Amino acid sequence: MSATVAIARGLEDVIFTESSLCFIDGDQGRLYYAGYKIQDLAEYSTFEEVTYLLLHGHLPNKAELKAFSARLASLRALPPSIIKQIKQFPRDAHPMSMLRTAVSELGMVDPTESDVSPEALYEKSLSLIAKFATIVAATKRHREGQKILAPRKGLSHAANFLYMSNGKVPSKEETKLMDVALILQAEHGFNASTFTAIATYSTQADIYSSIVAAVGALKGPRHGGANEAVMKMIAEIGAPENVSAWLADLQAKKGRVMGMGHRVYKSYDPRAGVLDKYAGEVAAKHGHSKEYAILKELERQAGAIYNPKGIYPNVDFYSGVVYSDLGYPLEFFTPIFAVARISGWCAHILEYTKVDNRLLRPDSHYTGKLDLPYKPLSKR
Numbered sequence: 304m305s306a307t308v309a310i311a312r313g314l315e316d317v318i319f320t321e322s323s324l325c326f327i328d329g330d331q332g333r334l335y336y337a338g339y340k341i342q343d344l345a346e347y348s349t350f351e352e353v354t355y356l357l358l359h360g361h362l363p364n365k366a367e368l369k370a371f372s373a374r375l376a377s378l379r380a381l382p383p384s385i386i387k388q389i390k391q392f393p394r395d396a397h398p399m400s401m402l403r404t405a406v407s408e409l410g411m412v413d414p415t416e417s418d419v420s421p422e423a424l425y426e427k428s429l430s431l432i433a434k435f436a437t438i439v440a441a442t443k444r445h446r447e448g449q450k451i452l453a454p455r456k457g458l459s460h461a462a463n464f465l466y467m468s469n470g471k472v473p474s475k476e477e478t479k480l481m482d483v484a485l486i487l488q489a490e491h492g493f494n495a496s497t498f499t500a501i502a503t504y505s506t507q508a509d510i511y512s513s514i515v516a517a518v519g520a521l522k523g524p525r526h527g528g529a530n531e532a533v534m535k536m537i538a539e540i541g542a543p544e545n546v547s548a549w550l551a552d553l554q555a556k557k558g559r560v561m562g563m564g565h566r567v568y569k570s571y572d573p574r575a576g577v578l579d580k581y582a583g584e585v586a587a588k589h590g591h592s593k594e595y596a597i598l599k600e601l602e603r604q605a606g607a608i609y610n611p612k613g614i615y616p617n618v619d620f621y622s623g624v625v626y627s628d629l630g631y632p633l634e635f636f637t638p639i640f641a642v643a644r645i646s647g648w649c650a651h652i653l654e655y656t657k658v659d660n661r662l663l664r665p666d667s668h669y670t671g672k673l674d675l676p677y678k679p680l681s682k683r
Contacts, residue, residue: 308615308668314498315566320659324357325492326652332615333568336490337361345577350460351375351487352645354432357490357650358425372459378433379454379463381441382412387453389441394448397523398638402435403484403515409434412509417509424656427510428649434458435645439638440467443631457470461485464642477629480581483524484625487574490647492567496520496527497580500648501655502663510652518641519650527637527644534594534623535564536634542593543600550604560605562620569613587630596626 311317325336334341337356342354348362351372355363363371381389385408392401409431410416415423441451444467452467460680461481465473473481491497500517504510521527553560586595602616609611609615626636 310668314665319493319663320501320655322492322654322658323360324647324653324654325490327492327567328365329565329569331569332573332576334491334573339616340372341487341573342577345483345486348661349482350489350646353486353489354460354646355648363367373414373435374429375460376454376456376463378430379437381434381437382409384412385409385438386441387394389438389445389451394446397522398439398442398446399518399527400428401445401642402438402638402641404467405433405438405442406431406518407512407515410509410515413511416511419507419656421511421656422519424510428653430508431514432645432649433460435642436464437467437643439635440464440636443468443635444470452677459597465629472528476585479631480585480625483577483581483624484629484639485643486578488622488643488674490644490650493651494526495523496644497565497616497648497651504652504655505663510649512644514648515645515654520639521644522637527640529561529617529619530610530623530626530636531633532638533598533619535626535676536561537594537597537623540597540601543596546597546604548598550601550608554608558607562623563573563605563609563616564614565617567616568615571615572620573618574618575616575620578625579616582621582624582628586624 324337324630326338327333328482336344336353337360339356339362344356348356352362354375355368385405388408389401389405394402413427417426418424425478444451448472452470455466456461456470458466459478460471462473462478465477465481493501496517500513503516504513524532527589540546550560582598584593586592586660595669598620602620623633623636623642626639627633631639
């Protein structure tokens with residue numbers, strides 16, 4: 304039992320399957336969805352187009368996009384029983400807990416829950432992608448004591464999400480910003496929540512169980528919850544001129560700058576670069592310039608310390624400021640992440656069922672004792 308074995312801590316660098324959905328070059332700071340640069344998709348696409356790309360492997364033409372968008376729109380509304388249940392959730396419960404429970408209930412009211420055929424799996428994926436935004440918006444309205452709004456005809460996915468969340472039709476600028484935020488978070492390889500979804504689905508569980516598991520993984524502060532921590536950090540710093548003293552104190556305590564550093568990226572996260580651009584534009588127009596200024600000063604000072612070590616801002620560094628500008632309180636930052644990542648989760652599940660669909664069952668190196676003598680309870 305004392306033999307030395309190579310252990311991949313955190314499963315780092317372990318390759319367990321093939322995928323054509325996402326390519327990440329962490330050293331050079333490059334990210335591609337199905338062959339397309341994330342910068343191009345964020346600049347020119349919509350969330351519907353990117354979702355179609357992830358599910359089908361190619362960008363849609365006009366007819367395909369029109370049909371796909373209409374299909375998603377037809378699936379946005381929640382069953383009355385789910386709306387009734389959301390209204391009964393404790394208002395102080397975390398929105399991710401509300402989302403987790405609502406998704407589980409969607410499975411219970413779906414008479415085809417156990418149908419794992421490719422056709423049924425695809426239809427359930429579309430339904431989940433469409434309904435995630437509706438669920439999160441409904442929980443926001445419920446927590447605020449406001450009327451839950453039904454999806455509105457004629458609005459895109461991003462625009463409808465904002466409308467159902469805030470009660471007003473968003474501007475083109477706001478819709479574009481939400482589209483960009485959702486596109487940047489839609490997919491990112493085999494991160495913790497995606498791996499969790501596939502590990503669950505590899506047992507031949509239904510897709511609802513797999514997505515519930517993924518939501519649970521995303522809730523953790525080491526994954527989706529990091530953007531909340533960034534906004535708390537900004538509040539703690541208070542002003543750009545306080546960055547130097549705050550950073551010195553953080554180093555003395557051997558703490559870490561939230562939103563900086565990434566398991567994969569050893570250079571600037573390309574998603575952070577895109578969000579930085581939009582965060583700066585919106586902050587200047589909507590009064591969150593102080594928060595943005597704190598981040599820029601922190602990036603400058605912390606960068607001088609950490610960049611040589613391969614630690615740069617990741618997507619969470621700027622996403623919180625963007626979500627705040629769009630009218631979402633701190634506790635909804637991670638649910639917005641889920642509204643985006645549901646596309647990637649479903650796409651990976653669909654792909655895995657075609658590529659491999661092998662039960663995931665890793666091993667461990669046993670370090671305990673063997674052949675211990677068993678003593679009856681009376682003699683212990």
